[in-house]
Amino acid sequence: MRASLIQVGVDQQEPVNSRRERVASRVRSQADADLVVLPELWPVGAFAFDAFEEVAEALDGPTHQAMSAAARDAGVWLHAGSVIERDADGVLYNTSLVYSPDGERAAHYRKIHRFGFDKGEATLLGAGTEPVTVALPDTTLGLATCYDLRFPELFRQLVDAGAQTLVVPAGWPARRRAHWSLLARARAVENQTYVLACGTGGTHAGVEQAGHSVIVDPWGEVLAEAGPDEEIISAELDPELVGKVRHSFPVLRDRVLGLPTP
Template identity: 45%
Template sequence: MSTETDVDGGDTGDSLTLALAQLHVDAGEVEANVERALAAVSRAADRGADLVALPELFNVGYFAFDLYARNAEPFGGETFTRLREAAADHGIAVLAGSIVEDLAATESVETPAADGFSNTAALFDADGERRLVYRKHHLFGYESAESELLVPGETLETATIGGMTVGVTTCYDLRFPELYRRLVDAGAELILVPSAWPYPRIEHWQTLSRARAIENQAYVATINGSGEFEEATLLGRSSVYDPWGVPLASSGDEATLITTEIDPRTVVDVRDEFPALRDRRR
């Protein structure tokens, strides 16, 4: 049985309050997992957060590969609809970490030029409006069936939330720094990374996340899950790194809610003080 605690990362001034919901995820227990997500949205709103982010495949569980097809939903399906409504009800922006999206069943503007299933995240603003869709670009093949079961995304979007330009990548994407450069070139100041990162690769998880913050002089927030699967155990350790790579808030491996303040002025100040991005040679 999981328990949840709350962790505060401190206040850096007049800024955006970010919450990371490190949820306990039970394989295939979609209703229970979604209820935990909705409760986390409510709790984050009660704590004054402007934006709350959820982990990768929080509803079905990343390592529940045999349940992907059975639990796939169109973009406008029940999971995203409930979280979109929760965002509007609580007046808080929500990154719905990701779900298995049934591309063939998705209709309207979100439909990509492909069938099959996708690892899809959506960002809803505090009015419940869709602001960003991200389909995971790099699909994991090492001891994982993800690359066999899903198709990769092709588009990369940013959105403005609380005065900050926000981008999204997912888990394994952390190993591909060129993706983050593209987001920074598009103006990203905060990059959210919903994940299902397992033991034992703790050093990779922490080092790659911190490196992406340092080299792009941007906030990077990694949102991991908690829980055990037959094939793996999620290591938690969700964290927020500032543009210097300094951790502002972090967790252990149990379910928790992290909140911290982030300031878009810090991104500007760091890039002005140490103009590494301007020194790039293309």
């Protein structure tokens, strides 16, 4: 199973419609992949709080239309990163979108942990309430977004729901890049899963981005890692490796606390 992460450079001088077209073209270029992943809030920039209201869209809005077509044309499963979703009641959410190879939206996930410490995203957006998994032919994805990466209990719930590959789109700041790399590997090791952590490059809203998207295997080994700028990285994932690791080193079996209720 081949996974490709498209680390998008977000320049706010680039019109959003132009960026959608450019990103859709990059998705189509990955037709040899099985799964393609985009970053968090690439249409607007994760720190462009002042623009959230203006660019908010419905689940079937312009980003959906562009990404659905791109997934269908490339014939890939596409985690299209996230958008600012405007719900019917007017509440805004940071919502990830996942598409099947026929262009159908297979799932969406509203970010549970909002970043900002009583400002920014934490005050502007509603919070999701439910972990989300998506069954692919060769693996089950567990969905998380950026700041979620700091909350291991979410990932335990995803594993309990069957996740074998954790997908984390992000707009992570460069000043905390060491945390990004450390936490991505930690989530892989403690849950014995693949981790596909896809960030943005460049600078937006005055915040330099960490980049360094990374693909990590269930032993915590880095299979591919990007630099700081726009880049595509790819790696081959062995769908059977998760089961082999969990069988040969059965730490999940020895859990005592926080187990799901029978």
